[in-house]
Amino acid sequence: MRHSLPLAPQFYVTAPQPCPYLDGRSERKLFTALQGEGAEKLNNALSRQGFRRSQNVLYRPSCSDCMACLSARIRVADFSPSRTQRRVLKRNSDLKRTATSPWATEEQFALFRRYLDHRHADGGMADMDIFEFAAMIEETPIKSRVIEYRETAATPETAHSLVAVCLTDVLDDGLSMVYSFYDPDRIDDSLGTYLILDHVEIARRAGLPYVYLGYWVPGSRKMGYKANFSGLEIFxxxxxxxxxxxxxxxxxxxxxSVDPIAEQVARIALPDTRS
Incomplete structure (x- = not known):
């Protein structure tokens, strides 16, 4: 009888690029493809080890001399909103949430472009066109949702307008907020904070223990807000x-400060995808 072993994921390292979080540093990522029948299990297993998903790729920072990027997640059972966060919830209580399949729309892209132009005009996504946006939303081999937030208590001209969007992966132990964007004109409403608070509530109702937020970076003003959530833990x-x-x-x-790539890969616990 002939036996064959399952193909193990192959890991690669990107070339160094300027760090988007800390000035004067370069970033490098360890990544692997997310595909095939075992994609769901692989995503679940590696998310618990600090990896993030981008379309059909799982990646984790692996810079040559820096370990500042730390994967962060909220323990739902231990989360309690602060006074400021309760005000954010009240301020946005008029928004209606709708979860849909990962399908990109022109309305979403228009909001995405406004968000980038106001908040990240010099970022890595600044030149994304509608086809690249659609790929970001739709190219997912796992269980993902697009969660839209719309205005319900506004003037007739703005009623039901799209205010915020979050691409969310549903893991076996929580929700992973892959990417979110929102109306830049509503800066006083703290929509970024609201989306996290609402995802904590979604996870609570679904009985999921964690909400994965991506990376928290000490010393980065862009990521400092994540430390304001109670029940936060880091990898x-x-x-x-x-x-x-x-x-x-x-x-x-x-x-x-950083172990060689071969040692990092050797410590990654891979799931058994044969069943």
Whole structure:
């Protein structure tokens, strides 16, 4: 009888590029393809080890001398909104949430372009066209949802207008907020914070223990807001731990702070995708 072993994922490393979070540094990513019948299990397993999904790729920062990027997630059972966050919930209570299949629309793209032009005009997505946007939304081999938020208590001209969108993956242990964008004219409504708060509520109702937020970066003003959520934990030194005092986590570089790529890959726990 002939036996064959399942093909293990192959891991690769990107070339260094300017870091989008910390000035004067370069970033490098460890990544693997997300495809085939085992995609769901692989995504679940690697998400628990600090990886993130982008279309059909799973990646994790693997910079040569920096470990500042730390995957962050909220423990739903331990989360309690602050006074400021309760005000954010009240301020946006007129929004109606709708979860749909991952399908891109022109209305979404128009909001996405406005968001980029006002918030990230010099970012890596600044030149994305509608076809690239559609690929970001629709190219997913796992269970994903597009969650839209619309105005319900506004003037006749703005009623039911699209205010915010979040591309969300449904993992076996939580929700992963892959990418979100919102109306830049509503800056006082703290929509980015509201989307996280609402995802905590969605996860709570679904009985899912975590909401994955992407990366928290000490010293980065762009990522500082994530430390404001109670029940936050980070993936550091190969395990999840309470964030604790954000000031205790350093983003300093050191030439010996990062293990060689081969050692990093060897420590990745892969799921059994044969069943």
């Amino acid at each position: 550091k030194n190969s395990s999840w731990q309470d964030l604790g005092d954000p000031e205790e986590h350093s983003g300093e570089t050191h030439p010996l």
